[in-house]
Amino acid sequence: xxxxxxxxxxxxxxxxxxxxxxxxxxxxxxxxxxxxxxxxxxxxxxxxxxxxxxxxxxxxxxxxxxxxxxxxxxxxxxxxxxxxxxxxxxxxxxxxxxxxxxxxxxxxxxxxxxxxxxxxxxxxxxxxxxxxxxxxxxxxxxxxxxxxxxxxxxxxxxxxxxxxxxxxxxxxxxxxxxxxxxxxxxxxxxxxxxxxxxxxxxxxxxxxxxxxxxxxxxxxxxxxxxxxxxxxxxxxxxxxxxxxxxxxxxxxxx
Amino acid sequence: xxxxxxxxxxxxxxxxxxxxxxxxxxxxxxxxxxxxxxxxxxxxxxxxxxxxxxxxxxxxxxxxxxxxxxxxxxxxxxxxxxxxxxxxxxxxxxxxxxxxxxxxxxxxxxxxxxxxxxxxxxxxxxxxxxxxxxxxxxxxxxxxxxxxxxxxxxxxxxxxxxxxxxxxxxxxxxxxxxxxxxxxxxxxxxxxxxxxxxxxxxxxxxxxxxxxxxxxxxxxxxxxxxxxxxxxxxxxxxxxxxxxxxxxxxxxxx
Numbered sequence: 001x002x003x004x005x006x007x008x009x010x011x012x013x014x015x016x017x018x019x020x021x022x023x024x025x026x027x028x029x030x031x032x033x034x035x036x037x038x039x040x041x042x043x044x045x046x047x048x049x050x051x052x053x054x055x056x057x058x059x060x061x062x063x064x065x066x067x068x069x070x071x072x073x074x075x076x077x078x079x080x081x082x083x084x085x086x087x088x089x090x091x092x093x094x095x096x097x098x099x100x101x102x103x104x105x106x107x108x109x110x111x112x113x114x115x116x117x118x119x120x121x122x123x124x125x126x127x128x129x130x131x132x133x134x135x136x137x138x139x140x141x142x143x144x145x146x147x148x149x150x151x152x153x154x155x156x157x158x159x160x161x162x163x164x165x166x167x168x169x170x171x172x173x174x175x176x177x178x179x180x181x182x183x184x185x186x187x188x189x190x191x192x193x194x195x196x197x198x199x200x201x202x203x204x205x206x207x208x209x210x211x212x213x214x215x216x217x218x219x220x221x222x223x224x225x226x227x228x229x230x231x232x233x234x235x236x237x238x239x240x241x242x243x244x245x246x247x248x249x250x251x252x253x254x
Numbered sequence: 255x256x257x258x259x260x261x262x263x264x265x266x267x268x269x270x271x272x273x274x275x276x277x278x279x280x281x282x283x284x285x286x287x288x289x290x291x292x293x294x295x296x297x298x299x300x301x302x303x304x305x306x307x308x309x310x311x312x313x314x315x316x317x318x319x320x321x322x323x324x325x326x327x328x329x330x331x332x333x334x335x336x337x338x339x340x341x342x343x344x345x346x347x348x349x350x351x352x353x354x355x356x357x358x359x360x361x362x363x364x365x366x367x368x369x370x371x372x373x374x375x376x377x378x379x380x381x382x383x384x385x386x387x388x389x390x391x392x393x394x395x396x397x398x399x400x401x402x403x404x405x406x407x408x409x410x411x412x413x414x415x416x417x418x419x420x421x422x423x424x425x426x427x428x429x430x431x432x433x434x435x436x437x438x439x440x441x442x443x444x445x446x447x448x449x450x451x452x453x454x455x456x457x458x459x460x461x462x463x464x465x466x467x468x469x470x471x472x473x474x475x476x477x478x479x480x481x482x483x484x485x486x487x488x489x490x491x492x493x494x495x496x497x498x499x500x501x502x503x504x505x506x507x508x
Contacts, residue, residue: 068473110452147444162445191362197371211429222321229411242492
């Protein structure tokens, strides 16, 4: 039985906790957090505590807190020679306290507390300093997900950057679409079937092949009509730049 | 029984044809196209023909061809006083031939030939010059979809512009993510669970609320790390502008 202490009570901690509970060979023996209120949902299923009560006999400590807090939290644990990992896509493992065995356990997903999620499909990217620690992380990750990937620090950074384009920026484009609709009091839900189909298509074809629209076919009439509707401002700038980027991408077809 | 002639053999025509076949009170009595090869899949289920053989006794003619061809095709039909609609988001109904009753039948979706699609969820936006024609379009659209919306020309243009943000631009952001991954030989499929979750979240919360990432929380360290990874070029410009746009959107929280 691999004994795990989970540090943090946010969305990532919650989904890892839910996933770990369903496994056979792994046990979350404790969840650590600052606030009793935030610990309450965890306390129904395991032992909980603050930073003065950290169990010292676990095989693995997973720090699932915001990027800024990782370094401080890892020091508050006051552990020596233990395997400690964080779950961030962008923080180097050297941010973890000195004198511990450092690693990373990065789930490539966007977590919301209220949405149930199938961790088995979520890519888990792992790093460790020592081969034995990497083997343990591989085992833990493999119990949670079918997509375990050993990565280098450079690969993890690149994955995180790609995730910003595929999640943060796509979501913001949907926000801009929402703003466009609001101008005529049209409801956002009209776009939901299109948004779903846009993402589902990518399971079968590359985004290069899936690209459609006035920019790809260089439909100048529609492009200038859209610019007129957008007038000036940042939405118009986004339209201009993404149109240019699509045209560069598909330049050879035009 | 409402008798319909479908003009065009592309993706939109195919999905409308498939949807119309499943209804009770509507019959596609003919599909018109230029090429016998393109007509072949339709000819198993209905009569087909070229522009010299257009049946003149239908209640409705749906022109589902590319934007540029709508005007020419509507003239090739050589019809008088008949109800003719096109399926475009951006073309005015005045592009249709003179002397006919004009209308629009715009499905707000991205169609691919090889993907089956549930038309019942697809918003169908309708316009017509005459009230009786609007009633007929409402009936036809209502047989295909639960989301029928009578729109003004201005609303349809705005919907089409919003669709460019929600489909064309989100897809292109996924292409840029793909390019970022290629630099380290990382496979695109690693992003698929994230892309799916990004779109599914929007069924429960607005894109404003769903926004996460370094731009929203003004995480300067990660933002400048990403800029360094992107170096110069249009990907870097897109990163800069979308980051700025997210920050403007969420300025009050920062």
